[in-house]
Amino acid sequence: MGQTQTGQTVTLQKQDGVGIITLNRPEVFNAFNQQLNQDLLEALKKVAKDPEVRAVILTGSGKAFCSGQDLNDRTDLDKERPSLGESVRKRYNPLIRAITEMEKPIIAVVNGVAAGAGCSLALACDLRIVSERTKFVEAFVRIGLGLDSGSSYFLPRLVGFGRAMELAITGRDVEAEEAVQIGLANRLVPHEHLQEESLRFVKKLAQGPTRAIGLIKRSLYRGIDTDVEGALEYEAQLQEIAGGTEDFREGIRSFMEKRPPRYQGR
Known part of the structure; x- marks a missing residue:
């Protein structure tokens, strides 16, 4: 494994042309706080500019990929009417743009739950590799919110309008096998081989044009x-x-x- 660069909440490694970005707040299932937003954006910018990196893996440490916004971090909820729109514009939209505008393949290796903004993050990647422990949840409706971080764009394009509507307004769990069947994920790998098989696949992409x-x-x-x-x-x-x-x-x-x-x- 190549050199590891570590922010407070994200690690970045390089191996054989692959940049491996790992969300690293396992104690809260890699939920987003402001520091994670900043560290992830910095890591995405680094791999985008690095000529040695020709393909990217985005994954999570511990049991989860990303459980979405850390609600314990939302100090603005103490306000009578917090500006969630401004938070989305400043903290989440830049991440989605960095992924979609990156002219390199970026693969989400979804090692556990991907919920809320974490689900959106995975959907924004070019491909998604999952294991039997993976779960996608458009959890926004569970706390009285609409979709954000790109889910309204990516979800219907991946699974079709009708199914996207169902997943968005119910907020139900989508297990790994169903995710592959409906087009939410691209391939299912046994969990014990998830990182190894994903890295092998992405290394091949890194050798491409x-x-x-x-x-x-x-x-x-x-x-x-x-x-x-x-x-x-x-x-x-x-x-x-x-x-x-x-x-x-x-x-x-x-x-x-x-x-x-x-x-x-x-």
Whole structure:
């Protein structure tokens, strides 16, 4: 394992081109407080800028992935009318933007419960790998809140509008097997092999054409909310960029030479 950089509430490790970000408040199931928001955003910015990191794992320490907002940390609840909207804008929205705008694959390894903003965090990642101990909960409605941190965007796009409505207004638990069946998660791995298998999978992504993966992310986010003509034109623009990368040239060379490509992420 590469060098470990530790904030107060997040650890960051590097191994074979993979940045491993671990939420590290296990005593409260990795619930968000202000420090965790800050440390996670800093870690996401670091891996986004680090040329040695070509794929990212986001996971949790202990028994949970992330249980959402730490309600014991909400000092503004003492106010007659706390400004939750401002809190979402300042503390959570930047995290979701950092994930979606990162031009590298970022995989949520959901090792336990992902609830509320923790569920949103996992849904914002490009893929989700789960174990039998995983549980997704759109828990907002349980405390009289609407969705936030991107769940209203990601949830219906992953599972469809009708099922998204059901999960959001009931706040029920979604176990791992159901999560895979309905498209909330991508693959189910036995818990004792979760970290090992996930790291093996993400290492393969780290060996891929990183620039192309970043462009694919861009095109999918744009394409899902545009018309056909707009999608076609944006694809053409991005393909122009891809055609100028060293990875594209290596892909062509390896094909002609009948050998596996050796991508450098450039």
